Amino acid sequence: MTMKGRRIRVLIAKPGLDGHDRGAKIVARSLRDAGMEVIYSGLRQTPEQIVKASIQEDVDAIGISLLSGAHMHLFSRILELLADEGAEDILIFGGGIIPDQDIPQLKAAGVKEIFQPGTHTDDIVQFLRNHVTPIDSEKGEHSL
Amino acid sequence: MNPSKPAKLPSHQAYLPEDIALDYQSDLGEPGEFPYTRGVYPTMYRGRPWTMRQFAGHGTAEETNRRFRFLLDQGQTGLSVAFDLPTLMGLDSDNPLSVGEVGKCGVAIDSLHDMEALFQGIDLARVSTSMTINAPAAVLLAMYVVVAEKQGLALDRIRGTLQNDILKEYIAQKEWIYPPEPSMRLIVDTIEFCSRHLPQYNSISISGYHIREAGSTAVQELAFTLRDGIEYVEACLLRGMSVDDFAPRLSFFFNSHNNFFEEIAKFRSARRLWARVMKDRFCAKDERSWMCRFHTQTAGCSLTMQQPENNIVRTALQALAAVIGGTNSLHTNALDEAWALPTESSAALALRTQQILAHESGITETVDPIGGSYYVEALTNRVEVASCDYIDRIDAMGGMVAAIERGYPQREVQEASFQQQRQVEKQESIIVGVNQFTEESDVPMETLQIGREVEEGQIKALARLKSKRSTSHVRSVLSNLKRDASSNQNLMPPLIEAVRSEATVGEISEALKDVFGIYQEPLS
Numbered sequence: 301m302t303m304k305g306r307r308i309r310v311l312i313a314k315p316g317l318d319g320h321d322r323g324a325k326i327v328a329r330s331l332r333d334a335g336m337e338v339i340y341s342g343l344r345q346t347p348e349q350i351v352k353a354s355i356q357e358d359v360d361a362i363g364i365s366l367l368s369g370a371h372m373h374l375f376s377r378i379l380e381l382l383a384d385e386g387a388e389d390i391l392i393f394g395g396g397i398i399p400d401q402d403i404p405q406l407k408a409a410g411v412k413e414i415f416q417p418g419t420h421t422d423d424i425v426q427f428l429r430n431h432v433t434p435i436d437s438e439k440g441e442h443s444l
Numbered sequence: 445m446n447p448s449k450p451a452k453l454p455s456h457q458a459y460l461p462e463d464i465a466l467d468y469q470s471d472l473g474e475p476g477e478f479p480y481t482r483g484v485y486p487t488m489y490r491g492r493p494w495t496m497r498q499f500a501g502h503g504t505a506e507e508t509n510r511r512f513r514f515l516l517d518q519g520q521t522g523l524s525v526a527f528d529l530p531t532l533m534g535l536d537s538d539n540p541l542s543v544g545e546v547g548k549c550g551v552a553i554d555s556l557h558d559m560e561a562l563f564q565g566i567d568l569a570r571v572s573t574s575m576t577i578n579a580p581a582a583v584l585l586a587m588y589v590v591v592a593e594k595q596g597l598a599l600d601r602i603r604g605t606l607q608n609d610i611l612k613e614y615i616a617q618k619e620w621i622y623p624p625e626p627s628m629r630l631i632v633d634t635i636e637f638c639s640r641h642l643p644q645y646n647s648i649s650i651s652g653y654h655i656r657e658a659g660s661t662a663v664q665e666l667a668f669t670l671r672d673g674i675e676y677v678e679a680c681l682l683r684g685m686s687v688d689d690f691a692p693r694l695s696f697f698f699n700s701h702n703n704f705f706e707e708i709a710k711f712r713s714a715r716r717l718w719a720r721v722m723k724d725r726f727c728a729k730d731e732r733s734w735m736c737r738f739h740t741q742t743a744g745c746s747l748t749m750q751q752p753e754n755n756i757v758r759t760a761l762q763a764l765a766a767v768i769g770g771t772n773s774l775h776t777n778a779l780d781e782a783w784a785l786p787t788e789s790s791a792a793l794a795l796r797t798q799q800i801l802a803h804e805s806g807i808t809e810t811v812d813p814i815g816g817s818y819y820v821e822a823l824t825n826r827v828e829v830a831s832c833d834y835i836d837r838i839d840a841m842g843g844m845v846a847a848i849e850r851g852y853p854q855r856e857v858q859e860a861s862f863q864q865q866r867q868v869e870k871q872e873s874i875i876v877g878v879n880q881f882t883e884e885s886d887v888p889m890e891t892l893q894i895g896r897e898v899e900e901g902q903i904k905a906l907a908r909l910k911s912k913r914s915t916s917h918v919r920s921v922l923s924n925l926k927r928d929a930s931s932n933q934n935l936m937p938p939l940i941e942a943v944r945s946e947a948t949v950g951e952i953s954e955a956l957k958d959v960f961g962i963y964q965e966p967l968s
Contacts, residue, residue, distance in 0.1 A: 316529070316544070316545060317529035317532070317533050317535075317541065317542070317619075318549070319618025319620075320617070320618075320657075320658075322658050322745075322861050325858055325861075325862075326861060326862055326865050329862055330865075343618055343965065344541075346541070368529050368545055368549055369545070369548035369549055369784070369785075369894065370529075370543075370544035370548055373543060397782065397783070399783045400783075400888050400889075401888065401891070416749050417748065417782050418748055418749055418878040420869055420879075421865065421869060
């Protein structure tokens with residue numbers, strides 16, 4: 301029997317206090333246009349709310365958008381909470397105003413990729429296709 | 445309603461006399477005369493250049509005070525305060541939601557002590573101060589008033605500008621606290637208080653800057669901003685104020701983006717349109733009520749992380765457009781702002797850009813040097829017509845608050861922003877260093893770092909403050925504030941009392957949340 305591959309599910313999340321959602325909304329729409337299922341968290345979600353939503357929605361990846369300079373704290377906190385929930389298989393990527401010198405530390409903490417200003421949305425789509433294999437959590441196996 | 449496709453204004457090969465149907469007196473007028481298309485003052489920069497006002501703030505009040513003094517020493521002529529995100533959201537530095545954000549995007553202000561430290565050694569009689577604060581604007585104005593009083597300055601000598609524009613927060617920047625109705629009441633309270641006691645102070649800066657940064661077109665920026673202005677005027681009239689008592693102190697704030705002539709046209713049509721609105725729609729008699737006086741900032745969203753030195757050139761061109769367009773004050777962005785907040789040297793270079801324009805380029809020698817250009821006059825007309833069309837549509841929806849509740853301006857801006865991204869990705873619009881003329885490796889930049897010690901320091905200071913001040917007095921002024929918030933009293937006097945009692949920004953905002961509730965964004 302041929303199984304249709306489940307679509308990649310992504311949570312686009314805005315933690316922290318900044319309200320600049322231009323980038324988050326463009327990325328959400330581009331991923332949707334590329335055939336992915338996208339949930340947008342809305343503004344000012346706490347790391348706890350983001351992790352809870354990602355587990356409830358059974359997402360494959362979380363894209364975190366942050367322009368406030370609080371990325372070191374908020375990214376780490378989200379990764380910690382995911383580990384507490386045993387959900388380290390959810391891929392984390394991010395974007396916003398994040399200087400080069402902070403990227404190695406974020407990657408060492410478990411962030412798979414940081415997309416800085418000027419990124420082509422196709423690159424984000426391709427990145428997710430390359431790194432995410434949607435897992436059907438009910439069957440516990442990779443769908444084809 | 446579906447968002448409309450944001451169309452680029454088409455251009456002719458060349459513009460001819462027949463492209464500009466103009467009546468000189470009624471459409472342009474002399475500089476300093478209705479409808480002010482050519483400028484709000486007869487002499488403009490011949491008398492005095494625009495105010496050079498660089499937006500600054502980071503870390504603690506003491507650090508920002510040092511940056512302010514540095515900028516004043518470098519020849520800056522006005523102050524402009526950037527607050528951190530917790531302050532913008534009415535949260536104290538010790539709130540769990542503030543973790544990681546304290547002092548990052550601006551200066552952390554929790555109490556009157558911080559505000560006093562911010563202006564330590566700066567004579568408020570000699571500088572005007574602009575404060576970029578919206579949802580808690582009335583609280584920060586109360587703090588500024590108390591600091592000025594402590595310096596011995598009479599209220600009627602306080603000069604400066606309060607951003608105080610919540611409508612563009614709902615549309616674009618999204619730093620709101622309360623729902624529209626109580627937010628509008630707070631704004632009318634501040635405008636009323638300023639009209640009585642602070643005659644030299646701009647009680648609001650009706651802002652298109654953030655709408656443009658969120659991705660709007662030039663026409664959307666202008667139309668939504670002026671329609672926001674109409675909403676504030678109507679709210680003040682409903683309060684029972686007469687238009688000429690407050691309208692002279694309404695001010696505006698625009699973006700200066702990349703399309704040089706379209707931006708100049710936008711500034712010129714802003715003045716003409718607002719003058720017509722104030723005279724015809726609101727029957728204002730005082731000519732100062734007709735004047736659209738505005739601050740401009742070059743477009744932060746146009747700055748690129750790639751080849752950052754290119755940003756110096758972009759900013760210089762955008763600043764030139766703002767000056768040819770007749771801005772009253774100007775902020776020029778620093779080259780490193782797609783990376784982080786500016787360093788001292790990048791901030792100085794941004795200021796130097798303005799000084800070169802003012803003192804070396806010769807553009808200050810005559811007023812409206814581009815007036816009469818077939819192209820610019822035709823564009824000025826077109827921007828005005830397209831903006832009026834949006835204003836009429838929002839009028840038909842019942843005004844801006846009603847339009848915001850339907851998600852209309854938000855959807856329009858989002859659609860425009862998405863289309864722009866598409867154009868860049870398809871190379872229909874070129875960004876040098878990003879989608880053309882790219883270079884393999886970029887040299888790493890030195891950027892400004894804000895450490896965790898700022899947050900730790902603020903938290904300790906708050907604990908000290910709370911142990912020293914009179915808790916019972918703070919409780920009683922906050923309960924008076926809540927009582928007045930539930931009535932229709934002007935809230936500025938109880939806010940000034942609250943600030944004097946050393947109640948914090950977070951405590952005051954919390955008290956008002958109890959009465960006003962909090963805003964929930966409509967799903968779009």
